[in-house]
Amino acid sequence: MKEGNGFDELIHPATRLQIVSLLAAADWADFAFIRHQLDLSDSALSKQLSTLEEAGYVVIERPLSERRRRVRARLTPLGRQRFTSHVAALREMIAAAAMDA
Numbered sequence: 001m002k003e004g005n006g007f008d009e010l011i012h013p014a015t016r017l018q019i020v021s022l023l024a025a026a027d028w029a030d031f032a033f034i035r036h037q038l039d040l041s042d043s044a045l046s047k048q049l050s051t052l053e054e055a056g057y058v059v060i061e062r063p064l065s066e067r068r069r070r071v072r073a074r075l076t077p078l079g080r081q082r083f084t085s086h087v088a089a090l091r092e093m094i095a096a097a098a099m100d101a
Contacts, residue, residue, distance in 0.1 A: 005089055006085035006086060006088050006089035006092075007086060007089040007090070007093075008082050008083075008085065008086040008089075010051070010052075010055055010057070010082075011057070011082060011083060011086050012086065015038070015040070015044070015048050016048055016051070016052060017086075018038050019034060019038065019045075019048055019049065019052065019058075020052070020057065020058075020075065020079065020083045021083070022034060022037060022038070023058065023073060023074060023075045023079070024075060024080060024083050026074070027074060028061075028072045028073070028074045029072060029073055029074070030070060030071070030072050031045065031049075031070070031071035031072060031073065034049075034073065049073055052079065053073075055079075056076055056078050056079070057075065057076060057078060057079030057082060057083075058073050058074065058075060058076065058079055059073065059074055059075075059076055060072070060073050061073075061074075
């Protein structure tokens with residue numbers, strides 16, 4: 001895929017795409033909720049969130065709640081824009097494939 005067409009190699013792997021899709025539908029999502037929804041281990045989810053955070057697509061907060069540290073995540077404006085562009089690129093590919101069929 002040519003760069004700049006909206007297709008995002010960082011978001012595209014299935015697990016990251018699922019995480020970003022889930023976060024796109026929420027303001028904030030708790031780590032435990034994401035883990036449960038996607039049936040991931042703590043370490044697998046942590047690794048994927050860290051990758052997205054390093055890219056600037058996700059913000060992770062660790063607020064203290066009832067003496068327990070909770071972890072929650074949300075998409076950044078950049079992450080939301082990249083997700084939207086990626087979905088549009090996927091839709092274009094699917095439409096082109098349907099026209100060729």
